[in-house]
Amino acid sequence: MIHNRRLATANIGVAIAAFGVATFMALMQSLSRASLDLPWRSARMYYLSVTGHGVLMAIVFTTFFIMALGVVFTTSALNRPLKWPKVGWVAFWIAVVGTAMTTWAILWGKATVLYTFYPPLQAHWAFYVGATLLVVGSWVWGAAVIATYLAWKKENPGKPVPLAVYGILSTIIVWYLATIGVASEMLFLLIPWSLGLKETVDPLLARMLFWFFGHPLVYFWLLPAYVVWYAVVPREAGGKLFSDPLARMVFALFIILSTPVGFHHQFMDPGISAGWKMAHTIATFAILFPSLVTAFTVTASLEVAGRMRGAKGWFDWIWKLPWNNPLVASVLLSMILFAVGGFGGAINAAFGMNAVVHNTAWIQGHFHLTVGTAVALTFMGTAYWLVPKLVGRDLELSLLAKWQPYLWFLGMLLFSISNHITGLMGMPRRVYEAGYGGSEIAAQWSGLTLVSAVGGILLFVSASFFLLCMLGTVLAGRKAEQPELRFADALEGEPTRVLVFDRIWAWVVVAVILVAIAYAYPLADHLAMERFGSPGFKPF
Amino acid sequence: MHVDLYEKIWMWGAGGVIVLFLGTIGIATVSQGRLPPSHVEVIDPQTVFADERFAERGVTINPDGSAVVTMIAMMFNFLPNEIRVPANTPVTFRLASPDVVHGFQIVGTNGNTMVVPGYVSQFTTTFDTPGEYLITCNEYCGLGHHNMSATLIVEEGT
Numbered sequence: 129m130i131h132n133r134r135l136a137t138a139n140i141g142v143a144i145a146a147f148g149v150a151t152f153m154a155l156m157q158s159l160s161r162a163s164l165d166l167p168w169r170s171a172r173m174y175y176l177s178v179t180g181h182g183v184l185m186a187i188v189f190t191t192f193f194i195m196a197l198g199v200v201f202t203t204s205a206l207n208r209p210l211k212w213p214k215v216g217w218v219a220f221w222i223a224v225v226g227t228a229m230t231t232w233a234i235l236w237g238k239a240t241v242l243y244t245f246y247p248p249l250q251a252h253w254a255f256y257v258g259a260t261l262l263v264v265g266s267w268v269w270g271a272a273v274i275a276t277y278l279a280w281k282k283e284n285p286g287k288p289v290p291l292a293v294y295g296i297l298s299t300i301i302v303w304y305l306a307t308i309g310v311a312s313e314m315l316f317l318l319i320p321w322s323l324g325l326k327e328t329v330d331p332l333l334a335r336m337l338f339w340f341f342g343h344p345l346v347y348f349w350l351l352p353a354y355v356v357w358y359a360v361v362p363r364e365a366g367g368k369l370f371s372d373p374l375a376r377m378v379f380a381l382f383i384i385l386s387t388p389v390g391f392h393h394q395f396m397d398p399g400i401s402a403g404w405k406m407a408h409t410i411a412t413f414a415i416l417f418p419s420l421v422t423a424f425t426v427t428a429s430l431e432v433a434g435r436m437r438g439a440k441g442w443f444d445w446i447w448k449l450p451w452n453n454p455l456v457a458s459v460l461l462s463m464i465l466f467a468v469g470g471f472g473g474a475i476n477a478a479f480g481m482n483a484v485v486h487n488t489a490w491i492q493g494h495f496h497l498t499v500g501t502a503v504a505l506t507f508m509g510t511a512y513w514l515v516p517k518l519v520g521r522d523l524e525l526s527l528l529a530k531w532q533p534y535l536w537f538l539g540m541l542l543f544s545i546s547n548h549i550t551g552l553m554g555m556p557r558r559v560y561e562a563g564y565g566g567s568e569i570a571a572q573w574s575g576l577t578l579v580s581a582v583g584g585i586l587l588f589v590s591a592s593f594f595l596l597c598m599l600g601t602v603l604a605g606r607k608a609e610q611p612e613l614r615f616a617d618a619l620e621g622e623p624t625r626v627l628v629f630d631r632i633w634a635w636v637v638v639a640v641i642l643v644a645i646a647y648a649y650p651l652a653d654h655l656a657m658e659r660f661g662s663p664g665f666k667p668f
Numbered sequence: 669m670h671v672d673l674y675e676k677i678w679m680w681g682a683g684g685v686i687v688l689f690l691g692t693i694g695i696a697t698v699s700q701g702r703l704p705p706s707h708v709e710v711i712d713p714q715t716v717f718a719d720e721r722f723a724e725r726g727v728t729i730n731p732d733g734s735a736v737v738t739m740i741a742m743m744f745n746f747l748p749n750e751i752r753v754p755a756n757t758p759v760t761f762r763l764a765s766p767d768v769v770h771g772f773q774i775v776g777t778n779g780n781t782m783v784v785p786g787y788v789s790q791f792t793t794t795f796d797t798p799g800e801y802l803i804t805c806n807e808y809c810g811l812g813h814h815n816m817s818a819t820l821i822v823e824e825g826t
Contacts, residue, residue: 175811246768248767249768335784398790399784416686420678420682425675479696480696483778487771556773567802624669658710668810
């Protein structure tokens with residue numbers, strides 16, 4: 129059963145509130161992009177909104193949601209409360225204070241630096257300190273989860289760790305490794321610089337540290353979604369998990385491969401040699417492997433579900449799946465769009481080819497399929513399943529929950545496809561206005577920016593359905609006993625133990641070695657070079 | 669560990685696809701020199717205008733016919749704002765920023781680089797189609813970001 133419900137509910141509440149605010153910003157941005165003249169439209173508002181949308185969705189919504197999932201999955205799979213519940217609350221409040229500081233700085237127009245905050249654009253110090261506190265809160269949360277796992281292990285010697293907990297531990301390890309980069313950037317460069325203690329910073333060093341963090345960040349988002357796909361969805365769809373050991377292999381591979389890949393975001397940067405960029409390219413392609421295995425295992429588990437529901441032929445298991453179950457539908461639709469997003473990602477990572485799409489609208493089309501659908505839609509589906517269990521109330525407005533994933537899918541298709549195409553045509557991402565003074569070349573993008581705006585409107589309606597459903601459930605849902613949280617069984621019965629996957633700390637050692645190889649030399653080389661710093665600029 | 673036969677086939681296939689992708693990239697890199705712009709050269713961002721490498725900007729034609737374009741990317745313009753280069757001849761772009769990070773993209777081509785203050789960006793390309801091209805800044809640089817553009821005119825060689 130789920131323990132520490134109030135803590136999980138508090139975390140998920142902040143996550144959904146952040147999602148709500150960011151949703152309104154998104155609507156405005158997609159309309160602005162299509163040059164639709166709205167009364168409050170201005171460049172200042174647009175860039176402020178892009179910053180807010182990015183930070184609140186990509187950092188706040190995800191982190192709080194994952195902290196909630198960590199508490200829920202760990203305590204229910206291990207069937208014990210958190211070892212240090214108070215530490216869990218300390219983590220929550222540190223993260224809340226950090227989020228409040230950062231959000232204040234953004235909404236008051238003091239931090240229009242976008243969620244990548246590349247210096248020498250300089251935000252108010254509260255932006256950096258707040259973001260750092262959010263990360264510190266998540267570190268404390270990770271410690272609370274790990275302590276609970278270790279206590280359980282002591283109480284249950286020799287028992288294999290449940291898959292859901294294995295996945296959450298992998299998430300925490302990836303996060304600890306990743307945040308070394310952003311924490312160094314904040315503590316050594318940006319915070320002292322924004323407080324005036326340091327005159328200048330090296331913008332390229334900051335970018336290297338940011339992307340040390342920025343790519344494993346996507347696996348911090350993705351792994352909890354994979355936990356839902358592997359450990360929850362097969363049962364919810366009426367089936368069983370096709371292969372438990374391979375699911376563990378996938379998480380173990382993410383532990384070692386998530387971090388040594390960051391230079392693929394910096395292919396177009398001067399000051400980094402092509403050789404190191406190539407080394408990171410190879411690791412980036414290697415990380416396609418665990419996701420391809422996931423595609424097979426989860427699809428096979430769904431086929432098992434369809435057959436257990438009475439399907440006979442080759443393909444009719446697809447139609448036997450419960451497409452009207454909001455969680456199952458969300459995950460099925462997420463998987464379809466993630467397949468497209470994954471191949472797009474391979475193009476982004478393809479060294480020379482990256483020049484065609486770098487910093488174009490293609491990129492926003494890409495990550496709205498991956499984090500914006502595979503992760504966000506899975507989380508929304510998970511919320512329909514989880515929030516009733518947390519608050520002990522029936523899902524209210526459940527008809528909206530049934531339609532919401534489909535609306536998201538449709539909206540995202542329009543939004544994403546149009547942005548992929550305008551990106552290939554050369555339209556930059558993150559521009560308030562894409563007219564370029566009446567340029568004929570820029571004029572070719574305008575029809576597609578309208579399609580993107582229509583997609584944005586559908587996504588907004590879908591997000592509103594989700595928010596109404598959540599609010600309705602918490603405020604007006606019928607109080608009723610909810611079914612216990614239960615995880616999927618493995619198809620083979622008691623899963624075979626593969627000891628190499630049980631030794632999770634051995635994988636951590638391999639990961640640290642790979643990170644050292646991928647980053648220690650280029651960073652040392654960079655620091656040894658004669659460099660010039662930049663003072664701060666606030667052009668907003 | 670028992671692994672289903674179909675899943676085994678799938679995993680070998682997945683590995684094969686990854687090797688194929690990396691092989692393709694490797695071949696393109698080695699045989700066609702398709703490298704991302706990775707020039708390493710530093711410059712003090714606070715003295716870019718006085719620096720002899722960027723004091724004179726514009727297009728220079730080398731004795732062998734190839735061209736060098738020297739530009740500054742700054743909030744919210746490119747200097748110079750209009751450049752003319754010959755078609756079918758290698759053109760080397762050199763850029764620096766005196767303020768924040770900018771992007772430089774020649775729309776409709778694979779000419780694309782970041783311009784990071786403190787570093788000189790450099791890449792070489794050849795234009796085979798004469799005509800007018802739009803250059804955009806593709807990295808957010810402040811409230812005037814969407815106005816930051818330039819024109820590139822590729823002229824028929826003589």
